[in-house]
Amino acid sequence: MAAILRVVFGEDDASKLSLPNGIPSSVECLKEEIRRQFDLSQNFRLQYRDIEFNNEFVNLTLTSEIQNKSTVKVVYLPLESVVSLHDTVQGTDAQSSSTSVDDTDIPSLPKSHSSYSSLRSLPWPTNFQIPEFSYEVQVQLERGQQAFLTSGTLLHPSTKLKSDILESLASEIIKYKMYPSNTEFDNVAEALTTKYPCLKEQGSVCGYYGWKISLKYKMANYRTRLRNIGCQELIINGMKEKRVSMTSSPNQVKKPRKAEVNFCPDYPAGETKESLEEEREALVLEVKKKNNKQLIQRKMEQTFAYRRQEIIKDMPFIAEVKNRWPALFSETEIIAEFTRITTVPLLSTFISKLDFYSNHLxxxxxxxxxxxxxxxxxxxxxxxxxxxxxxxxxxxxxxxxxxxxxxxxxxxxxxxxxxxxxxxxxxxxxxxxxxxxxxxxxxxxxxxxxxxxxxxxxxxxxxxxxxxxxxxxxxxxxxxxxxxxxxxxxxxxxxxxxxxxxxxxxxxxxxxxxxxxxxx
Structure with missing residues (x-):
């Protein structure tokens, strides 16, 4: 669902940010989009207007706190302040206790940023954008296009050219989904022949059926290669994993079935199962304390991949999940978890759409x-x-x-x-x-x-x-x-x-x- 935000850069300086695929699932992804659209290079944090504080600006820690047409403010961070913050976190306990640091600045640290790096930030696009191909492929396509526009001659790609095109498309599809649906394969094949009409097939009613079938085979091969290099979303469907799990049928494929964008992500860079288990144990202790909401949010973000793999692979009972992940069972964290999985805000979308359709219903x-x-x-x-x-x-x-x-x-x-x-x-x-x-x-x-x-x-x-x-x-x-x-x-x-x-x-x-x- 498309969204727009008002981005404030300073006094009398604001711009509109267009998000065709909706608000990203994390603050880091939103910051990356702001950097890209407004060509920003300096480090910054984001703030939003909080209605609980009379619409005063407060630091943004979760994108579920904003919605379509919200206002966010860019607060620039000098390079030296980031370095000093990193030194403070890595310093002694005495230094930490004598320094007052806002918790919301911590996501700008490299370790925290890594917790988002393995996550997809966008759902399947309404209009699939064909990527730029390699120079060699692009030259051949441009020549084919010229011949098509001049004489209507269709391009008959060589085996290598077709393989290179399919490889690039598969690499782009993986950014959104591991297991595209039949309709989504149609979207990609149609987008390819729309952008390059010289690739249309004369023997196909729609002009792209052969491309669609070839793309399905290429995606299957691409998934096999990713599984062999350790992609968790695909390893869970390997035969070794299925033999270990006695609770599910060997023919049952664990894959997104409800439009999940981040179904079973890999661990953040630099993290292991053991390090994330330590974070989980620390998180259980933090839940028992007061006034540490931001710390809990940050640890829940960091352990997201570990939690998803545990839930999907082990399929534990709810009581066991509640015992191991007590922080998940709160209104705030359920909303945040849903957004991590789907990139869509939960409560605001559900209620606003229900109200929108109420009179029609x-x-x-x-x-x-x-x-x-x-x-x-x-x-x-x-x-x-x-x-x-x-x-x-x-x-x-x-x-x-x-x-x-x-x-x-x-x-x-x-x-x-x-x-x-x-x-x-x-x-x-x-x-x-x-x-x-x-x-x-x-x-x-x-x-x-x-x-x-x-x-x-x-x-x-x-x-x-x-x-x-x-x-x-x-x-x-x-x-x-x-x-x-x-x-x-x-x-x-x-x-x-x-x-x-x-x-x-x-x-x-x-x-x-x-x-x-x-x-x-």
Missing amino acids: LRVFKKKGGAAKVNINFIMAAMDENSSIDVKRECILKALCVYFNENPNDMIREYVDVDLATGQTIEQMTMGVYAVRHEGADSTEAPEDVGVVIEGCTVLEALGDVAKGCALLLGLIYSLNLQYPKDLKHTFEFFQKVLMELDGNKLSAKVQILKNKMLE
């Missing part, structure tokens, strides 16, 4: 007939008694389940505090959002508690409203590499592909029909 729901209409009308009656936005969102989410012939109680379950006191437990849920109301409460009263349960384990509490609970449940499914509940597969597909716009060009029949009706 209500119009479609009113036309629904049969038993579903009765159930939807019963759900929507709460909006007549309470016109708050939280109630409206909750009603729409429940009605969405009914529209897809799915049970809303499977996703959002309500409890009365008296029932919980008499022995009924929230942990009886397998996966979903719970809302606890006190006995005799009407629809105008907010729930006493809203939380999320996964595998019978309460992982989040005190969320405030149901819509936020649903968004964070989606974030947890991505963070823990879980499958969508089968009884709610269409509802979660709508969340992912329509609200979050992740892999939104491949919809099931039910979701496609609803989207068509919404946009009529």
Whole structure:
């Protein structure tokens, strides 16, 4: 999803930053984009306007704190200040205690920067850009183009030329995905023949079918080479790994299935499994302390690849993940983890898109007939008694389940505090959002508690409203590499592909029909 930011460089000096593929997943990637677009060479940090401090500028540590049309400020750092900061961190305990350093400056250090270097920062582009080929290839293509424009003669590339072109395309594709879909192969092949019409195939209806098939084979070979040199995202599907893991079928390929951009990244440069395990143990201790939010955020960024590999390879139970990674089970870190995995902000995107489509959904729901209409009308009656936005969102989410012939109680379950006191437990849920109301409460009263349960384990509490609970449940499914509940597969597909716009060009029949009706 495209985004724009207002970048302030100084007094009376601001520019617009265009981000065609949305806000990057990390602050370092955003800084790199600012450097590229505005040709900056000096080191700097970023600040943003924080509404909790009357829109004063504060240091930006997570890109999830900003959204489309936000304002960020560039604060230049003199070279000597970076050196002194590095010396301070590496110095003695006495020097560290006598020097006051803002935690947000630390990501500019080389070690912290390395934590982002292995991550992809952009999702699959709307329009795939063909890369610049080598000089030798470029010369042959330009001659072919001239002959095509002059006489309409198509270029018949030699085996070596075709292999070089496919190699460059595969190298560019890997920047976005290891396992492109059939549609994405179409995108690349079509972009190639659009940029170089001399490469079109006469025997193909679309003009690029042969290129598409060749590109699939080239990508398979390219993945094999990457696996042989130790790429973790591919090693997990090696036969040796599958023999070790007895919990999964040897034919089950562990790959992105929900449009994950950073599915199983490699460790940051200079890090090992042992060093990252030490960071994890330190992180567990930091969670028990107070006033160290920025340090926790930084350690969670640093251990992201280690955490993802553990979750994907070992597939631990939720209780075990919660014990080893307690910092992950907080609203802030779930939002950050989702953004690391998909490059898309979670909560702001989910809520804004839900609000954007709300009136369209209500119009479609009113036309629904049969038993579903009765159930939807019963759900929507709460909006007549309470016109708050939280109630409206909750009603729409429940009605969405009914529209897809799915049970809303499977996703959002309500409890009365008296029932919980008499022995009924929230942990009886397998996966979903719970809302606890006190006995005799009407629809105008907010729930006493809203939380999320996964595998019978309460992982989040005190969320405030149901819509936020649903968004964070989606974030947890991505963070823990879980499958969508089968009884709610269409509802979660709508969340992912329509609200979050992740892999939104491949919809099931039910979701496609609803989207068509919404946009009529």
